[in-house]
Amino acid sequence: MSAANPAAFGWWSARNRLRGVSSRSHFPLLMTCVVFLLIYIAACLRYRGFFSLQVAVNLIGDNAFLGIAAIGLTLVILCGGIDLSVGAVIGCTSIFVATMTEHRGWSPALAVGVALAAGTALGVVQGMLIHFFELPPFLVTLGGLFLCRGLGLLISRESVAILNPLYVKLSSWSLPLGGHATFPLVGVLFVALLCIVSYVAAFRPIGRYVYAVGGNEQSALLMGLPVARTKIGVYAFAGFCSALAGIAVTLYTSSGNALTGSGLELDAIAAVVVGGTLLSGGVGGPIGTLVGVLIFGVIQSAIAFEGTLSSWWARIAIGILLLGFILLQKLLQPERTNP
């Protein structure tokens, strides 16, 4: 966690460190994609109307805010940390932006700008606490979760509809894809962010620093990498992404609600992990997270299309599908070289 301790989820990290960053490290990602496709095809075969461009596009559009938050979280986890505050930051941001534009007469641009800055600042503070005082990220960001959830409720207990014409226009804008299918703005935001982060993570020095610090913080330090900057940077970026996700929610719903995104941190962590990023840090990437988010989306859509499950069977089904998926992923991975 705060230190790149190989003991955390040891077997995984040990194995992957042995293997190193080789072409084989892309294999799990490939297999995750294969499993996603299998599930998607199964759903298409099973449900009438599932195989349509709009349903496929909805998978991205409906989960865009989860995805945006998960991308920030991916970098934190890659760096060997964790951020539990994402869901609460989303709620807090959405109610802040809505209240400011509706009740205080701020221009949307100002509200959005302040929200993004505040999210980033929270990330910086969390990162500094974690790095300089060697506090466990789990606890610090849990504090962040409580703080933001509380602040959100302090801003307004009641949800606020956004009627600002500019905001409404942005919220209803979507990219026509031909036919009846359209791609909403939040989806565009998500895809754009994903492209940028994937590029940076793979090809820019700062991206390699993240992997290096997550792989082994001490080695990174000895090699003279800017460990402090990298660690604080990923938390700041995660805070930024969470705030952005909160703004995506306001675009998605044209409203703000302090309770939005409660429990979302777990969905996001699960999406990141299912996407092949190891909680011990150093292995994985944003593309995997995209697949993880899509897998959750497919499971949810499939249950909506099924439509006959009671509340409890739906929960059990999500559990079983998740289990089946993870075991399948496990099964498809190459045999361990060193049991």
Place this chain on the structure above:
Amino acid sequence: MIKRLAITALLFAGLLAGCDKTSESKQEGGKKSLVVGFAQVGAESAWRTANSKSIKDEAAKRGIELKFVDAQQKQENQIKAVRSFIAQKVDAIVLAPVVETGFEPVLREAKQAGIPVVLSDRRADVTDDSLYATFIGADFIEEGRRAAKFLVVKTGGKATIAELQGTPGSAPANDRKKGFEEIIKDHPDMKVVLSQTGDFTRAKGKEVMEAFLKSPEGKNINVLFAHNDDMALGAIQAIEAAGLKPGKDIIIVSIDGVKAAFEAMAEGKLNCTVECNPLIGPQVFDLVEKAVAKQAVPKRIDVQEGIYTEEQAKEALPTRQY
């Protein structure tokens, strides 16, 4: 590796085989029936489960194919569900919004797709009324008012009140509080001295009431207003544990009217519950069928609701279904 691939293929085949079987059984129904999507809030209380059951039973009775989705109290899940209903081209959508705001974009999509939407239980706050066909449900503010009015009569306008709020930020908690305060403010001798959230649960209701009774202000409490029955039922246990008599030493009023509350009232431990009727399945589908047939329906239908006191509870108890 080959072995693993083989197992995977087998599993996949099994999955598909499973699918075929269920889709066959589904087609046994035969003729083309109405398909209705229902986006429910969750299964967070006995009230909600009764509501889901009422709607499911009524759909089955009328031969309507119901697509049921439980949003687990998350708005984003509910929006996804509505969009998947639109993608499935259902004939109508029933939506019980988690919160009042935030459904405008998705309702607009439903309208563009020509699918009528019936709102149940909670209103959706939209600028354009034409986005939904009708709203059927209770008025949370009115429930709060009724609880307060009962107390005014019962206590003669003099009360030291403890309040157990619902989940902070949720619509019933906000509105019930608002309605209650609206009436109370005209009675200077009625004061809410303690107010905390009990998250709509029994356990929290009990824990918070325990703490209330030990606080300095707690000694004077003679009225408890709980935003739902579950919290009141938990609080009753705490009051008993403190050696006081619920219903006598402390007057208790709550909202919902679940069966357990009637049992408590029959024992004299609860004084009043404001009913919030979940059994609206028949009314909902009357409206759905009219909306699909493009007949005119009123924009707002109030569910008939009663207020029950302990005197009426014994008679009403055997007929309670939830």
Place this chain on the structure above:
Amino acid sequence: MNAVGGTIPVLDPPAAKAPRAKVRASGAMATVLYPTIALALLLLFNLLFTAGFFHVEVRDGRLFGSLIDILNRGTPVLLLSLGMTLVIATGGIDLSVGAVMALAGAVAACLIARPEDSPLHVFNVSHSLPLILIIALSVALLAGLFNGILVATFKLQPIVATLILMVAGRGAAQLVTNGQIPTFQHPSFEFLGSGFLFGLPFPLILAVLIFLVILGFVRGSALGLLIEAVGNNPVAARLAGVQASGVKLVCYVISALLAGVAGLIATADIKAADVNNTGLYLELDAILAAAIGGTSLAGGRFSLVGAAVGALVIQTLTTTILARGIAPELTLVIKAAVVVALCLLQSSKFRELLVRIAIRRRA
């Protein structure tokens, strides 16, 4: 947390066992010190500013007061945090404890009340309390085995492995009660949650007994050492011949069993199985308690006593907030401040900083 990679202790050879035990004891003292200070500070605050907080009286032969409430209400989180501590020490995490609480409670309630729409209606065991407890705890045990096997045998990442049961377990609990909240009257079962023995709440006595048993079991046998070995350095532990998967399995089973007991207490307390809310988000409190108690979230070092103190800190905070009538919106902000303050208190870097500032002032 351990400092950077290099300071991770390697499993000592058996010969070095005695001195290590000593080091461990003094280390344990230090880890328990800070949560205890936090607890003392909270209590001091209440002593000074919350009227009647320390007032304990005897009513109907029972102790009655806020302090008793803290001990009584703190038991579920205390039990969960013990199991969580062991699981975390092996380098894992158990998110499913809240759901397992709900599941065990649902099974017990349905066996007692036998509602007609529950699938458990066919079992007619409502006359036998031991049988009810055994069945409910067996279900919890199965849940623990499920988690343990996924983590130990299938080597899934613990956070996802237990997430499965966190989602599905609550679903299973709803399935058992058919979505209802079954209520029951069963004096001997209710005793488990709201009974009093020697003037003290029975859950408290039960929790203390369980705490002592676990402490004896873990520290009295080699299990404690094995857990630390597995959590600290799994590779070294394997080379030293430790069956890591067995150790992990045991820890997950203990965690689930304790969650089962906590669920029974919570259910007996409110005389109803509120499956949707029993234990909801308590996994976070349990993890928090373990971490406050000085257990490293990366695995290895752990302290059961610390976890118990941590659980009391959390409950004292909650009870304080309730007793002082703080608005619910502020509650979370205060919680945040306390969590961060507790973290800082435990950070040696932060304490060094404080000392440095103090010295500079004096100079």
